[in-house]
Amino acid sequence: MDMDRKLAILADAAKYDASCASSGTDARHSGDGRGLGSTEGMGICHSYAHDGRCISLLKILLTNACAFDCLYCVNRSSSNVERARFSVREVVALTLEFYRRNYIEGLFLSSGIIRSPDYTMEQVVRVARALREDHGFKGYIHLKTIPDADEALIAEAGLYADRLSINVELPSESSLRALAPEKDVRAIRRTMGKLRLKLDEAKAEPRAPRFAPAGQSTQMIVGVDGASDRDILGASANLYGAYRLKRVYYSAFSPIPDASAALPLAAPPLVREHRLYQADWLMRFYGFEVREIAETADGMLPLEMDPKLAWALRHRDAFPVDLNRAPREILLRVPGLGKTAVERLIASRRHRTVRAADLRQLRVPVARVLPFVVLADHHPAGVLDSEGLQATLAPAPRQLSLGL
Ligand code: SF4
Numbered sequence: 001m002d003m004d005r006k007l008a009i010l011a012d013a014a015k016y017d018a019s020c021a022s023s024g025t026d027a028r029h030s031g032d033g034r035g036l037g038s039t040e041g042m043g044i045c046h047s048y049a050h051d052g053r054c055i056s057l058l059k060i061l062l063t064n065a066c067a068f069d070c071l072y073c074v075n076r077s078s079s080n081v082e083r084a085r086f087s088v089r090e091v092v093a094l095t096l097e098f099y100r101r102n103y104i105e106g107l108f109l110s111s112g113i114i115r116s117p118d119y120t121m122e123q124v125v126r127v128a129r130a131l132r133e134d135h136g137f138k139g140y141i142h143l144k145t146i147p148d149a150d151e152a153l154i155a156e157a158g159l160y161a162d163r164l165s166i167n168v169e170l171p172s173e174s175s176l177r178a179l180a181p182e183k184d185v186r187a188i189r190r191t192m193g194k195l196r197l198k199l200d201e202a203k204a205e206p207r208a209p210r211f212a213p214a215g216q217s218t219q220m221i222v223g224v225d226g227a228s229d230r231d232i233l234g235a236s237a238n239l240y241g242a243y244r245l246k247r248v249y250y251s252a253f254s255p256i257p258d259a260s261a262a263l264p265l266a267a268p269p270l271v272r273e274h275r276l277y278q279a280d281w282l283m284r285f286y287g288f289e290v291r292e293i294a295e296t297a298d299g300m301l302p303l304e305m306d307p308k309l310a311w312a313l314r315h316r317d318a319f320p321v322d323l324n325r326a327p328r329e330i331l332l333r334v335p336g337l338g339k340t341a342v343e344r345l346i347a348s349r350r351h352r353t354v355r356a357a358d359l360r361q362l363r364v365p366v367a368r369v370l371p372f373v374v375l376a377d378h379h380p381a382g383v384l385d386s387e388g389l390q391a392t393l394a395p396a397p398r399q400l401s402l403g404l
Helices: 005-012 088-101 119-133 151-160 175-177 183-202 229-243 270-285 307-314 337-350 366-372 380-387 389-393
Strands: 058-060 107-109 140-144 163-165 218-224 247-250
Touching: 005 058, 005 088, 058 088, 088 107, 088 119, 107 119, 119 140, 119 151, 140 151, 151 163, 151 183, 163 307, 183 218, 183 229, 218 229, 218 270, 229 247, 247 270, 270 307, 307 389, 366 380, 366 389
Parallel strands: 058 107, 107 140, 140 163, 163 218, 218 247
Antiparallel strands: none
């Protein structure tokens, strides 16, 4: 099979994995003439898919052959797809060539499980080792960790990779048992636990060997089982707490060819994935608990508005908030006020009284903020109680005209 065909198959097979953003690693470059590449983004074309995903990594599988038969996966052993496999040397050559052509800023390498977890992990590690040690590659590397692979291999992977990830795929053990019976949830968690220990060690001891400075991440598939958004966010909160994950990525299930009857026929709306990302952000940076964000009876986030606005509309009694007096944690709950705006507001109110006109300078969506706040020259009066507030702030979506 020629390289073009392999690349077509193995890049296509990797596209379902969303856990690939390249943020958070340490800065390094080859400006001193030694090695190749950088993680500083210079001279690199970043491109983003319409849904905001970074696509400037060479994102491929080493092979799409897999011994497992996870029903939701196009690479499962019973899938009727053409199989291909790169050699270690081929992946290394492709990465270097694409980097030199400025197509990519790094490599995201995953693999189906072949022979054994250790064998597969060893192949993945060999790619990273060759890039770093033989070619002085300083670009970004994200490696998938194979659950229950030998600890020494995981330690070596962390030496070369910026980020390591293991996909938990589904929020509950029962869903995993039903849809991916060969996956061992305990093995996944064991490996995540080992990664966390190594990450903690590397952080605490400056002389400890380098270990994945961009941390570990995981992916959950949305809309393939009956899990509600509350279930998914609850599982994420657990993972952030127990394994100190850097990111949980949410990937809306895409129907696959020759799918099992156990899978849904249609993909969930992509906006559901987007709302989960917003909710995840609220949990990590805005002090919200899962039970607050997804407190509806069915545990689903509303699709028609962001979860912070939805929370504010359900809790109108918590508003209006006085922007000149309220503490940071309360300001963070005001719809339209992001973290940066809150910091600027706090800095600004130290030496002057904040007025409605100042909101423009904070570059916040003024019409969204005003109904929820009190300023020196503004009070929302009865607006908060008005029935039409939701329609004003979250109008029903309208299809744009093509102008034909
Ligand atoms: S182990 Fe990974 S690659 Fe293999 S079938 Fe399951 S999800 Fe797909």
